[in-house]
Amino acid sequence: MKKRASLSKTLYQQMQAMPPLDPSSIPEQSLAVSLLIPAKRSGHALENTVIEAHRFLSQRYPGDFEIVLIPNPDPGDPTDVSIEISEALARRFAEVVVVPHTSPAGKGAAIRTGFFGSRGRWIFMTDADLPYDLEFFDRAANKLRSGYDFVTGNRRLPASVFDVPMDMLSHAYKRHRLGIWFNRVVRFILPICTIDTQSGLKAFTRELAVLAFSIQICPGFFFDLELFLASYGHGFHHVDIPATLYLNSQESTVWILRESILAVFWLSKITCRQWRGVYGRHSVRKSKILKRFRGSPIGTRLFLLFRWHLTPYDIMASRMPPKGKVMDLGCGHGLLTLAIALSNADRQVLGVDHDAMRIETASRAVRELTNITFLKGSMLAYPEAGPFAGIALIDCMHYFNPESQEKIIRDAYKHLEPGGTLLIREVDPKGGVIASWNRLYEKIATRIGFTRTDEKGLFFRTPIEWEYFIEKTGFKVATEPCSSALFSDILFVCERSRK
Amino acid sequence: MTQQQTASTPTNIFISFLLPFPLLPYPELHPRFIRRIVEDSIVHLEKMKSSATYEVLLIPYGEDVEKASMLMEEAKRLAKENNGVTLLPAHVSRLRGAAILEAFSLSQGHLILIGHSLQPCDFSFFVEALPLLNSGVDLVRANRRLPQTRFRIPVRLLPYVYRRHRLGLRFNRLVKRFLPITTTDTHSGNLCVTRRLAVEAFARRPASDFLIDLEISLTAIAHGYKDQDLPVKLHLDHEKNIRRMLIETIDIMKGLPIMAYRYRSGYYGPVDESAQPKKN
Numbered sequence: 001m002k003k004r005a006s007l008s009k010t011l012y013q014q015m016q017a018m019p020p021l022d023p024s025s026i027p028e029q030s031l032a033v034s035l036l037i038p039a040k041r042s043g044h045a046l047e048n049t050v051i052e053a054h055r056f057l058s059q060r061y062p063g064d065f066e067i068v069l070i071p072n073p074d075p076g077d078p079t080d081v082s083i084e085i086s087e088a089l090a091r092r093f094a095e096v097v098v099v100p101h102t103s104p105a106g107k108g109a110a111i112r113t114g115f116f117g118s119r120g121r122w123i124f125m126t127d128a129d130l131p132y133d134l135e136f137f138d139r140a141a142n143k144l145r146s147g148y149d150f151v152t153g154n155r156r157l158p159a160s161v162f163d164v165p166m167d168m169l170s171h172a173y174k175r176h177r178l179g180i181w182f183n184r185v186v187r188f189i190l191p192i193c194t195i196d197t198q199s200g201l202k203a204f205t206r207e208l209a210v211l212a213f214s215i216q217i218c219p220g221f222f223f224d225l226e227l228f229l230a231s232y233g234h235g236f237h238h239v240d241i242p243a244t245l246y247l248n249s250q251e252s253t254v255w256i257l258r259e260s261i262l263a264v265f266w267l268s269k270i271t272c273r274q275w276r277g278v279y280g281r282h283s284v285r286k287s288k289i290l291k292r293f294r295g296s297p298i299g300t301r302l303f304l305l306f307r308w309h310l311t312p313y314d315i316m317a318s319r320m321p322p323k324g325k326v327m328d329l330g331c332g333h334g335l336l337t338l339a340i341a342l343s344n345a346d347r348q349v350l351g352v353d354h355d356a357m358r359i360e361t362a363s364r365a366v367r368e369l370t371n372i373t374f375l376k377g378s379m380l381a382y383p384e385a386g387p388f389a390g391i392a393l394i395d396c397m398h399y400f401n402p403e404s405q406e407k408i409i410r411d412a413y414k415h416l417e418p419g420g421t422l423l424i425r426e427v428d429p430k431g432g433v434i435a436s437w438n439r440l441y442e443k444i445a446t447r448i449g450f451t452r453t454d455e456k457g458l459f460f461r462t463p464i465e466w467e468y469f470i471e472k473t474g475f476k477v478a479t480e481p482c483s484s485a486l487f488s489d490i491l492f493v494c495e496r497s498r499k
Numbered sequence: 500m501t502q503q504q505t506a507s508t509p510t511n512i513f514i515s516f517l518l519p520f521p522l523l524p525y526p527e528l529h530p531r532f533i534r535r536i537v538e539d540s541i542v543h544l545e546k547m548k549s550s551a552t553y554e555v556l557l558i559p560y561g562e563d564v565e566k567a568s569m570l571m572e573e574a575k576r577l578a579k580e581n582n583g584v585t586l587l588p589a590h591v592s593r594l595r596g597a598a599i600l601e602a603f604s605l606s607q608g609h610l611i612l613i614g615h616s617l618q619p620c621d622f623s624f625f626v627e628a629l630p631l632l633n634s635g636v637d638l639v640r641a642n643r644r645l646p647q648t649r650f651r652i653p654v655r656l657l658p659y660v661y662r663r664h665r666l667g668l669r670f671n672r673l674v675k676r677f678l679p680i681t682t683t684d685t686h687s688g689n690l691c692v693t694r695r696l697a698v699e700a701f702a703r704r705p706a707s708d709f710l711i712d713l714e715i716s717l718t719a720i721a722h723g724y725k726d727q728d729l730p731v732k733l734h735l736d737h738e739k740n741i742r743r744m745l746i747e748t749i750d751i752m753k754g755l756p757i758m759a760y761r762y763r764s765g766y767y768g769p770v771d772e773s774a775q776p777k778k779n
Contacts, residue, residue, distance in 0.1 A: 158655040166648040166664075166730075173661040176654070430527070464527045468569050471531075 010074075011258055014106055015265050017217040021112070023210050027119050032064040033057060034120025035137075038101075038110040039071045039082040042128035046082065049130040050089045050096060056134045057095070060141075065095060070114035072101040082128075108223025112213045123209045127200040133244040140203035140241065142498075146389070146419060147322040147346070149208045149236035150227075153201030153243030154194065156180065159478045160242040168247050178256075182263065186225065189271050191232060193314065194240050197224045201243050208236050215278060221259060222266040226279065229270070233280025237322035237344065242478065289338050292365035300361060304333055310484040313339040316394065319493050321421055323347060324389025329379045329408075330354075330396030334362030334372075340392070341372040350384060352377045379408055386415030392423040395489070398442065398458050405459065406469070413473050413496060422475060422494040425482055429460040435488040463490050470494050512633070514553040515608025516540050516625070519598040520616040522561025522570060522589070528616060530573035532736060533557070536619045537577050537584060543622045544583065547629075555583055556606055560590040560598035593746070595688075596711030600701050611697045615688030617739075621732040628691040631727055637696040638719040640682060640712075641689035642728035644668070649732045659738040670751070674713065677759040679720055682728055685713045689731060696724055699768060709747045710754045714767070717758065721768035 035053055039046045050067060057065040069089065071082035083100055090096040099117035101110040115123060122144055124137050132153060140151040154160060156179070164172045183195055198221070204212075212230035216223055231238050273279065293304055317339040320326055323346035328337040331351035341349040351374040353359050363374045377383035379396065391412045397405050412422050427438045442458055461469070467477050475494035482491030518540075520533055537555060544553040557574050561567065571589070578586040587605060590598045599613060610632050612625045620641050628639035642648065643664075652660050667684070674680050690712065692700070696719055705714040719726045739747070761767060 156654055158653060160654040161651060162654055162657055163649060163651045165646065166644060166650065167646045169650060169661055169664055173657055176657055462527055464529045465569065468530055 010105060011261060013104055014220045014262055016104060016219070017269070018104060018109055018112070018219050020217065021116070021214050023214040026116055026210055026214075029121045029206050030119045031066055032061045032120060033066075033122050033124060034115075034118035035065065035067045035124045035126065036111055036114040036118065037067065037069050037126060037128050038107055038114065039069060039086060039128040040073060040107075040110075041077075041080050042082065044085070045129040046085055047089065049126075049128055050093065052130060052134060053126070054093050054095065056137070060138070066118065066120065067093070067096045068114045068118045069096060069098050070101050070110045071098065072105070072107075072110040072113075074105065075102065104219040106219035106223075107221055108216065108226075109219035111223065112216055115209055115213050121206050123202075123204050123206060125200065125202045129248070131246050131248070132199075132201045133246075136201055136241070136243055137203060142419060143239055143241065144203060144205065147237060147324075148239045149205045150231045150238040151203045152194065152196070152238070152240050153199045154196040154240035155199050155243055155245050156183075156195045157240060157242045157478075158480045161244040162247065163244060164247045172247050185263075185267070189267060190225065190229065190274060192225065192228050193318075194228065194238070196240070197228055199243060202227075204231075205236075208234075217273075218266050218270065220262055220266070222263065222270065225266075225270050229274055229279035233274075233277075235280075239318065239322075289335065289342065292338065293333070293361065295364060296361050300333070304335065307333075308335060310486060311335070312482055312484075314343070315482060316392070316423060316425065316491065317343045319421065319423055319491070320347070320392070321389040324417070325350070325386070326390040326392070327352065327382075327384070327388050327415075328392045328394070330393060331358075331362065331374070333358050334365065334374060336392060336394055337362065337372060337374070338366065340390075341366075341369060345371055347371060347389075349373070350375065352379070352383055354378055380404060380411075382411060382415055387417035388415055388420060389417055390421040390423070391416060394423065394425045397424060397426055398460050399446070401457070401459055405461075409470060409473050413475065416496045418496060418498040420496045422470075422492075422496065424466070424470070424492040424494065425489050426463075426466060426492070427460055428463050428488045428490045430462050432488070434486065438487045438489070441487075463492075466490075466492055512551045512610055512629075513608045514544065514547075514551050514610050514612060514629070515603075515606035516544070516553065516555045516612045516614060517558065517599060517602040517606060518555065518614045518616060519558045519560055519590075519595055519602060520570065520574070521593075521595065522559055522563060522567035528570060528737065530569050532619065533570065533573055533616060534577060535734075536614060536616060536622075537581070539622045540614070540625075541581055541583065543626050547626075551629075553583055554585060554606065554608065555581070556585050556587055556602045558587040558590055558598045558602040560592055560595065562591065562593055592707075594707040595709070596705060597707040599711060600705070600707075603697055603701050609694050610691060611694060612691045613689065617737050618688055619734050620687070620689045621734070624689060624729055624731045625691060627729055631729075632691055632693055635725060636727050637693045637724035638715065638726035639691040640684065640716070640726065640728050641687040641731035641733075642682065642684040643687045643731065643733060644671075644683040645728060645730040647730035649730075651732065651734045653736060656735060656738055660735055663738070673751075674755070677755050678713070678717065678762060680713070680716060682716065682726070684728070685716050687731065687733075688712060690715065692719075693724075696722070703767060709750045710758065713758065717762055718767045721762065721765075 053067055069086040071086045073080035073082050086098045090098045099114050101113040126132055136153050143151045162172055186192055208231055212227045216226045218226055290308055293301055313336050316336055320340050322344050326340055326347050326349045328351045331337045331353045334351045337349050337351035340347055349372045351362060356376050359374045359376045366372045375383045429435050463479055470477050474497050478493045480491050483489035540555055574586045578584045590601055624641050631639050671683055700715045700718040705711050
């Protein structure tokens with residue numbers, strides 16, 4: 001009975017909104033990185049985590065980082081020694097700072113307290129039991145350097161990895177499924193497009209942190225949603241990258257029933273605030289892109305309508321660097337070119353296609369836009385010199401023979417700047433019945449002249465053949481499915497080496 | 500070679516690591532996985548060079564050898580780069596068991612380590628198994644169902660691995676019903692055997708595919724050889740395709756009753772009653 005009363009009290013406390021904070025009370029930045037680690041009932045794991053993190057950060061940011069430990073034990077819990085262990089670690093390492101958090105209870109509130117005691121230009125976050133690979137922060141730092149403001153570890157990207165003991169396989173699987181369902185609800189209600197909002201692995205700029213934490217009201221688990229909304233609403237650049245998750249213990253500070261009640265409560269509250277525009281109103285409306293083709297023939301408009309709804313252009317655009325010169329080779333009518341250019345004004349986008357009619361249609365659609373140009377040209381001879389921050393080769397490589405395919409990819413490598421991104425989308429010819437239909441569609445489209453090609457025949461490769469072949473050129477490749485249910489396309493996100 | 504001899508010459512052992520890798524029609528294998536397994540094995544085997552010599556035998560098998568040019572290219576490169584690695588001629592059959600048998604017939608090791616390219620494990624499993632083989636155990640299996648076993652799985656495969664794990668538990672129950680097996684996992688595909696057990700097992704023309712691991716276990720039991728399971732860290736990156744699962748299901752349906760009959764009739768060796776595992 002006593003326990004039930006205590007749970008109800010905790011639940012009530014976690015439903016209380018935090019008052020927004022005054023951003024002027026935040027300390028000035030004076031370090032490169034602050035790593036925030038909230039700690040609750042995780043005293044001994046915390047010690048190993050701090051040792052690991054200290055070693056990792058000392059190698060990368062010598063003398064220019066801090067580890068902010070945020071012990072937040074439940075009041076009156078004598079078993080939680082997070083504060084004592086944190087203080088012992090602070091005595092051991094000069095770079096460790098302890099910012100205890102007492103009230104209100106919850107991870108979100110603790111993180112906010114920790115941030116208000118931090119001084120880093122970049123804010124990194126992980127959990128006290130270190131269930132993630134620290135190497136994530138190297139990749140995140142590369143993204144932050146290239147202009148992103150918000151980098152999150154996404155446990156549901158195809159390249160993410162679970163490292164799990166046999167006896168926790170069932171637990172990991174069920175938790176994964178539950179997470180997918182929660183995410184579906186979140187994406188249905190809120191304008192969030194990532195498929196994992198709740199991962200504890202995040203890196204963001206101080207600018208975003210100041211904004212997001214000063215309008216945050218949720219003290220608990222759902223503060224991540226506010227962080228995403230603030231980022232999207234104010235036009236900060238977000239990117240998901242794969243994460244490696246190490247599961248070692250079934251113990252979790254997340255209690256399903258309590259969290260379900262809190263989820264309903266906070267989702268409603270955050271949605272209301274979103275409608276009121278508290279998190280900002282910056283957005284790219286997809287329909288605006290199709291409206292640009294109003295003057296085109298009805299056939300073209302119908303084709304573009306289908307194509308737009310059957311192709312995840314926004315996902316592909318989000319994989320491009322947030323600023324710099326970007327080239328869309330084989331751009332067709334320029335749907336992706338437009339998605340890339342409109343989602344970020346800092347990108348200068350060039351669309352190239354050999355079909356003069358399509359280039360003309362595309363050019364008419366972007367007349368008043370200053371960061372987008374279309375040119376008629378061949379994929380085998382670059383119409384403009386690089387280096388480019390990103391190059392897209394979407395749905396076009398199978399029109400070239402293997403030798404030309406190799407040349408195109410080698411050229412892309414040459415014309416990309418170090419760390420630049422090459423996007424390739426191709427049909428997975430082994431994707432079962434859908435793949436057969438996909439290949440048939442391509443054959444018909446080229447035979448009737450709807451898709452014009454310079455070469456005869458179609459040349460498909462399996463995803464593994466593509467990966468092997470692209471990697472040989474010097475790219476690091478991440479593969480992800482990227483199509484509607486009617487097609488079997490695969491997106492290869494290739495990163496050029498930084499050397 | 501007898502068990503006594505093997506145990507008495509631990510400072511000069513010859514280790515053969517057999518790695519069959521499938522070409523089509525199996526799930527396509529990225530060449531980097533073969534490279535990772537071979538390089539990992541060489542790092543560990545080189546460390547043991549003072550007490551052991553080794554050979555790594557790569558044996559490609561499958562129906563469409565010509566189409567798998569990437570894998571063959573990588574295997575050739577590995578053999579060229581490393582003295583201890585030999586690429587055996589491709590075995591034109593879809594049967595993993597037959598490929599293992601062929602690789603074994605060309606091997607020279609006192610201790611035979613058998614790897615699985617579609618569910619590779621950390622080579623540390625084999626390193627931990629070697630002292631056991633030297634101390635009188637004849638068969639060490641990687642057991643995916645021991646609590647200390649870890650899976651490293653890309654998230655896209657998590658549902659499949661979980662379902663396959665559940666299916667595997669059911670298959671194991673079925674095997675235990677038919678055969679005197681006590682282990683909870685006969686089919687991880689990663690195992691170590693002494694040469695004497697390998698000779699006994701392979702001389703009986705074992706099942707040519709999926710059930711070969713089970714037959715090796717049965718031969719060990721029939722001869723009263725000691726066997727042991729060790730936990731393992733598996734790096735899973737592939738899931739079986741439907742065609743492969745159908746082939747294995749047919750194999751099991753045909754093979755299990757035959758194996759049970761053969762075991763009882765003494766085909767796998769003299770059935771030593773005292774060595775029989777006690778059934779609960």
